[in-house]
Amino acid sequence: MNISSPPPERLVHVPLGERAYDILIGPGLIGRAGGEITARLKGRRAAIVTDAHVAPIYLEALMDSLQTDGIEAVSLTLPAGEKTKSLEHLATVTDMVLSARIERNDAVIALGGGVIGDLAGFAAGIVRRGVRFVQIPTSLLAQVDSSVGGKTGINTRHGKNLLGVFHQPDLVLADTSALDTLSEREFRAGYAEVAKYGLIDKPDFFSWLEKNWREVFAGGAARAEAIAVSCQAKSDVVVEDERETGRRALLNLGHTFGHALEAATEYDSRRLVHGEGVAIGMVLAHQFSARLNLASPDEAQRVEAHLKTVGLPTSMNEIPGALPPTEKLLEAIAQDKKVKSGKLTFILTHGIGQAFVADDVPSSEVLGFLEEKRPK
Amino acid sequence: MNISSPPPERLVHVPLGERAYDILIGPGLIGRAGGEITARLKGRRAAIVTDAHVAPIYLEALMDSLQTDGIEAVSLTLPAGEKTKSLEHLATVTDMVLSARIERNDAVIALGGGVIGDLAGFAAGIVRRGVRFVQIPTSLLAQVDSSVGGKTGINTRHGKNLLGVFHQPDLVLADTSALDTLSEREFRAGYAEVAKYGLIDKPDFFSWLEKNWREVFAGGAARAEAIAVSCQAKSDVVVEDERETGRRALLNLGHTFGHALEAATEYDSRRLVHGEGVAIGMVLAHQFSARLNLASPDEAQRVEAHLKTVGLPTSMNEIPGALPPTEKLLEAIAQDKKVKSGKLTFILTHGIGQAFVADDVPSSEVLGFLEEKRPK
Structure with missing residues (x-):
């Protein structure tokens, strides 16, 4: 028994029956991935998929750890960036x-x-209709969002994430030390999703973030705490609604507007990254809710103030370059997959921590609102 | 209410919880597909995928029926044949x-x-991580095999069905009149899978087939009966083991050898079609079981005799053209996805209706057996 390795700081168990799995959250997990994997999986082969940004920093440590624990691993390094989520790269990976x-x-x-x-x-x-899957997310966004819930996917010319499957991981290793190498901008973008969990149904967590966000950015216990609360929050929703037929849609708070803005900026990360789109989208969702008299404008202002404080963009005016006509933005929203029988579905709110699914929002209201909020 | 349409002759309900669905079996179902679909599905749009052999015969009737019942449908006609199960065609279909x-x-x-x-x-x-799916199988093989169980997939250069997902249909319409346009050879190939259900665990059904196979080939009530028993048999196994972790492997009786022979003939349907590979494979599985002293050689002879009587090939000698070296056949078996940690898994039998999963078959035994049975 190896008694020298410290126990992980936090563990979130995602209780999905026979698809249940653990999320370990703490520093140095990449360096002991082999042991964590062999403790949970029967197979002794692994295929690592990584990208050209991450590979130079963490791939060697991961492969060493796998080898030490008797796992035969090969790796594939792909270009970094959203364009890699394509059918062509999927073919390369499966091959x-x-x-x-x-x-x-x-x-x-x-x-x-x-x-x-x-x-x-x-x-x-999809390989053999499903093989085991281990996630080692190296960005804050991935640790608090995609590491929980089993959504996978690629983009097509019709839009983002339009092809994919639900495939739960068997283990998630959220190595908090990996976040030290993120740029400020990347970290902030991930933070937008952390704040989202407070805005959905955890007003106390949002208040805690308002007070403690500097410590979360600095690293250490507050960071691990914020990640663990986020993973637990997402887990609670996913367990209730694994296939996204109801409540899970709440996780899309800020995402309907956000995805449209990402599409409008052609997924050009120089202009907008996902988390920034979500930040603007969350502010818009609160403002739109206020406009529809569902929530007080004060709540929208509080959300905007906090996201602005941490350095996130909070309005379309902050997006560099020109945006397409408002009708085009609406079209991007309508093509978003959260559409039911042609009606527009939005996540709206009665206030901080009181988000809800509205599935019959008139497109005329959306159009008027976007017209008002877009750069003149 | 439309009282003029006759009730379907048979209904098999596949009770998979929230993924439960009905298989309707009877004549003329394509012509009233619209009504059956609108009775069960909420959406009013459909995308039909078909092939160049089937489209000229049934596509118009199907589209008329959908239109009559208010379903807006588009169709895509692909080349017929195994080569269509490719990543390229998957891209075309999803697009x-x-x-x-x-x-x-x-x-x-x-x-x-x-x-x-x-x-x-x-x-x-995979589109939107899962949309509704209606199967209208027009071959006997598809009606009794792929219409139940939710297995989907495509082939890759590494082998058959190596990419895919489990995705249950929401409705299966097995139109028995569609089988009238099959060639004798195609019908026989499907019949191999019908016989398989008897061989797995229904000795009485196998005896019934020995007596009634001519009526099954002729059409009418015996045909619908054989299809319904087959769908029910497969449903029973699938419900017990939806994700193929145990008992469901029994459905691969004859398939490990069969797939290897299909690979060995490069999926050239002029030489061998799937059902013929399964027929030879089932005979081999019984002979191999006898060789391993697991079953009486008389049982293998009885299986061989019946399949021969209906006109199916029962030995490798009947495959036109040269087969690759025995080592290559073994390799094809080892790459088959029913491999666990490098050991060979076979479905063997103690006799007709007494198949079982053997997951530790020494490859030397297989090699010796193939060497003996292959054309000299």
């Missing part, structure tokens, strides 16, 4: 996984951010 | 489904044999 003779009890390991997790998870979900 | 703005409650409809069902089902399983 590599099959070449490595990964069987059902072996694992595909995603080492990277959300793009790598979504792509590798999709591959793990 | 067409997304262009048609199929949402989660709308349907992808597979009109065709197993190839179309597997491909369209895979697309239905």
Whole structure:
């Protein structure tokens, strides 16, 4: 028994029956991934999928750890960025996984951010109709969002995440030390999703963030705490509604507007990254709710103030470059997959921590609101 | 209420909880598909996937029926044949489904044999992480095999069905009149799977087939009966083991050898079609079981005799053209996805109706057996 390795700081168990799994949250997890994996998975082969940003920093440590624990691993390093979530790269990944003779009890390991997790998870979900999947998210966004819930996917010319499967991971290793190498901008973008959990149904957590956000950014116990609360919050929703037929839609708070803005900026990360789109989207969702007399304008202002304080964009005016006409923005919203029989579905709110699903929002209201809020 | 349409001759309900669905078996179902679909699905859009053999015969009738019942449908006709189960065609299908703005409650409809069902089902399983799926199998093989169980998939250069998902249909319409346009050879190939259900665990059904096979081939009540018993048999196994972790492997009786022979003949349907591979494979499985002293050689002879009587091939000698070296056949077996940690898994038998999963078969035994049975 190896008594020298410290216990992980936090563990969130996602109780999905036979698809239940653990999320370990703490520093140094990449360096002991092998032991954590062999303790839980039967197979002794692994195919690692990573990207050109992450590989130089963490791939060697991960492969060393796997080798030490007797796991035979191969790796594939893909270009970093949203464009990698394509059918072409999915074909490359599945071919590599099959070449490595990964069987059902072996694992595909995603080492990277959300793009790598979504792509590798999709591959793990379809090779042999499902092999084991281990997530090692290296961005804050991936640790608090895509590491829980089993959504995988790629983009198509029709939109984002339009092809994918639900495939739960068997283990998530959220190495908090990996976040030290993120840029400020990346960390902030992930923080938008952390704040989202407070805005959905945890007003006390949002208040805590208002007071403690500096410590979360600095690292240490507050960071691990914020990640654990976020994973637990997402887990609670996912367990209740694994296939997104109801309550899980709440997790899309800020995302309907956000996805439309990402599409409008052609997924150009120089202009807007996902978390920034979500930040603007959450402010818009609160403002739109106020406009519809569902919530007080004060709540929208409080959300805007906090996100602005941490350095996130909070309005469309802050997006560099021109946006397409308002009708085009509405079209992007309508093509978003949260559409039912042509009606627009939005996550709206009665105030901080009181989000709800509204599935019959008139598009004329949306159009008028966007017209008012967009850069003139 | 439309009282003029006759009730379906048979209904098999597959009780998979929230994924439960009905299989209707009877003549003329394609012509009233619209009514059956609107009675069960909420969406009013459909994307039909079919092939160049089936489209000229049934597509118009299907589209008319959908239109009559208010379903807006588009169709995509692909080349017929196993080669269509490719990643390239999957891309074409998903693009067409997304262009048609199929949402989660709308349907992808597979009109065709197993190839179309597997491909369209895979697309239905991954577009928006799963949209509704209706199967209209037009071959006997598809009606008794792929219409039950939710397996979908495509082939890769590494082998058959190596990419796919489990995605249950929401409705299966097994139109028995569609089988009248099958060639004798195609019908026989499907019959191999019908016989398989007897061989797995229904010795009485196998005896019934020995007596009544001519009526099954002729059509009418015996045919519907054989299809219904087959669908019920497969449903019983699938319900017990939806994700193929145990008992469901029994359905692979004859398939490990069969798949290897299909690979060895490069999926060239002029040399061997799937059902013929399964027929030879089932005979081999019984002979191999006898060789391992697990079953009496008389049982193997009885299986061989019946399959020969209906006109199916029962030995490797009947496959036109040269087969690769025995080592290559073994390799094809080892790459088959029913491999666990490098050991060979076979479905063997103690006799007719007494199949079981053997997951530790020494490859040397297989090699010796194949060497003996292969054409000299």
